[in-house]
Amino acid sequence: MTKMTIVQAICDGMRVALKTDPSVIVLGEDVGKNGGVFRATDGLWEEFGDERVIDTPLAEAGIVGTSIGLAVNGFRPVAEIQFMGFIYPAFEQIVTHAARLRTRTQGVFPASLVIRAPYGGGIRAPELHCDSTESLFVHIPGLKVVVPSTPSDAKGLLLAAIKDPDPVIFLEPMRIYRSVKEEVPEGWFEVPLGKARRVREGDDLSVFAWGAMVPIAEKAAREWEQKGVSCDVIDLRTLYPLDEETIIESIKKTGRAVIVHEAPKTAGLGAELIALIQEHAFLYLEAPIARVTGYDAPVPMFALEDHFLPGVERVSQAIGQVASF
Incomplete structure (x- = not known):
């Protein structure tokens, strides 16, 4: 086991998923060479290259729409939205397509995608960087909504979300990204979704x-x-x-x-x-x-x-x- 913060555990979870499953792709604004605005993808681009860790344009609807297309074709995309307050341009894609895809196709097409978003206040960020609007997504049938509060849970829940057949909104509390360290298991392990x-x-x-x-x-x-x-x-x-x-x-x-x-x-x-x-x-x-x-x-x-x-x-x-x- 290694001591990690929440953001380090999330990064390690994506690293393990990329190593273990060739269908996993990480995409989002600045997730590649820059390592993400919070460095949650730090080092992944260097390790896995720009075909699996992809810098996207500043277009949230495009990020999520692309992820839906990838999921339909058998990939397991992990999309990053830089802040939860930036997710609203992609809301139509999430609600109209991602959440309904398996129902609409009677299970023919998969919808295994994860949308990661740092959320919440306490970091002295400007407007639209501190939203906590999780209930918008909880209200949508077809979505799962996950919020970790410890490093071990962050990694285990993320890996469970990546493996899950449904789209998962994975909300990461910025305020405690680096406030605590704890021992986190190495390799692939899962914390079951739906268990408190x-x-x-x-x-x-x-x-x-x-x-x-x-x-x-x-x-x-x-x-x-x-x-x-x-x-x-x-x-x-x-x-x-x-x-x-x-x-x-x-x-x-x-x-x-x-x-x-x-x-x-x-x-x-x-x-x-x-x-x-x-x-x-x-x-x-x-x-x-x-x-x-x-x-x-x-x-x-x-x-x-x-x-x-x-x-x-x-x-x-x-x-x-x-x-x-």
Whole structure:
């Protein structure tokens, strides 16, 4: 095993996939010689050449459209969109074609492609570089949506996504790209899509989070553990399909929940989680479910960014309110 950051683990995952499977192709803006805007593809162009690691024009619809064509013809493209806020020109290709291809052709044509996109705030980037609009893609039948929060998960989930027969939106939390290192297995290994990870075991309250909000939720949970409240912290990892079994099992154990995401509150994935819990575990609830989220506004410029994003203080306050209800 080797210690890696999340961005290093993602790069290593693509390297392993390129070595293992000749049908894998990496493409996107500056992914080749430059190694990507965050260096997530650093060294791949030198190792595998410009027929497998391809610099594209600045045209997101073209990147995704090309990836769909490659997938139809038996390749497994891994497309990079430099920032999630740049993905909207490709939204029509994703929704109208990638997500519907297998259904439209009754399974005749494959649609195995991965669309990687750094997302979320906390890096002092300008407008459209910090969006967290994962719920747009969770709402689209035919897509899978994945968000890692640790280096090991980043590599294992990416390799599982590359192998998956469906198109996968793979969102990478920029805020924690390089904030932590951990041991990551070498070679090919997979973390199953659709399975959540229990970060901390607890009996008093469930905390659900994903991406860069997982370490925030974990830190708030540690603070409350010192006060006698034990939190069951769940990293969803896959936003679609959700691991409903783990979510409901946790609620039945604790009877209380806090949901944390940096996306805007209205129609965010937190609302879907609340509906899921209401449908399957309503009689187990002992308190209203709390959401700690971003605000219903565009991500602000630098001076207000820390106020906009959920932090330990806001999460801790929500835990206290739900635990004492």
